[in-house]
Amino acid sequence: MKQCLFTCVQSINGYVIKGICSRFLCLWWSYKSECSAVSLCSGACAEVDSDTEAVAGKSFKLGCISCKMRGEVEATATVDWMFRARGEADFVHIYSYDGEASSIIDERFQDRMEWHGSKNTFDLQDASVDLLNVTFNDSGVYRCMFNRVLSYKHYEFSTIVSKEVHLTVEGKATRGTASIVSEVMMYVSIIGLQLWLLVEMIYCYRKIAAAGEEALRASAAEYLAIASESKDNCAGVQVAE
Incomplete structure (x- = not known):
């Protein structure tokens, strides 16, 4: 047996969706080999923006997704979340995750951040976290940073991807403009x-009514023509007698 790796890539409504359809079961025959089993897709990665309005006292999901451009390349990644409160100038490191364990660094978020991203893998693409018991002081800019290492056959390549979420905390739920x-x-x-x-x-009614009137006029004209012809025939018979 051998294993084959298949990568599904689709473009749907402007979103690039990459699904790593891991592991085909390949059967070897006597003189040739062929991949003959159906793969099972383990999931898909779609880059979408996070919500930006939270409600005080409720939970809120800080969304952050970074898909690999080539799904077949093996990779590992760690994630760091930074926070810049409203009115402040600098970002502060508040949270990190390495694929196994998470660490809350800023005491303001102690026991209030939970990992909600990729699980059971070191190839992190979804770095979303849940922010519990949101307060008005949580308003500000959140930045998530992917430190990703792509493993090729003869070398490794490191990349850093960052995304920001501008969070506003409201006293009660409000309907979005959309x-x-x-x-x-x-x-x-x-x-x-x-x-x-x-x-x-109305158009169909008028058309049907007009067609009905035309049919009545045609029937009346045909009846008069037949009556006139019959009258002429009778007159001709009388003259002949």
């Missing part, structure tokens, strides 16, 4: 569809 716009567009679409159906019904 949600409001979506609802308004939904109602506009429904009203527009109803108006279009009404116009179509």
Whole structure:
């Protein structure tokens, strides 16, 4: 037997989705070999932005995803989270994760940060964390940093990727602008569809009515023509007698 590695790459609505469909089971025959089993995809990686509005006293997920450009390349990564409070100038190191254990460095976040990213792997691509019992002092800019080492056949290559989340803490849940716009567009679409159906019904009714009147006029004309022809025939018979 041997193992084959297959990488699925798709582009859907502007998002690049990479799924590492790990391990084919390859069967060797007497004179040739072929990969003949179906692979099972272990998951997909989609880079999406984090939410930015949290509610005081609730939990909030700080999203941070960095997908590898080439899924078939083996890699390891560690993640560090930095925080710059509103009104401050510098970032402070608050959290780190190495694939096995996490460490909360800043006492302001002690017992309030939990790992919510990639699990059971050192190839970290999802570095999301849960922020528990959010307070107004948690407003500010959060930066997550991937320290990734790509392992090629003859060398290793180190990269650093960072992303930021600008968090605002509200006293109560508020509806996002996108949600409001979506609802308004939904109602506009429904009203527009109803108006279009009404116009179509009126048009069809008038068309059917006009066709009916035309058919009645044609029937009346045909009846008069037949009656006139019958009358002429009767007159001709009388003259002949």
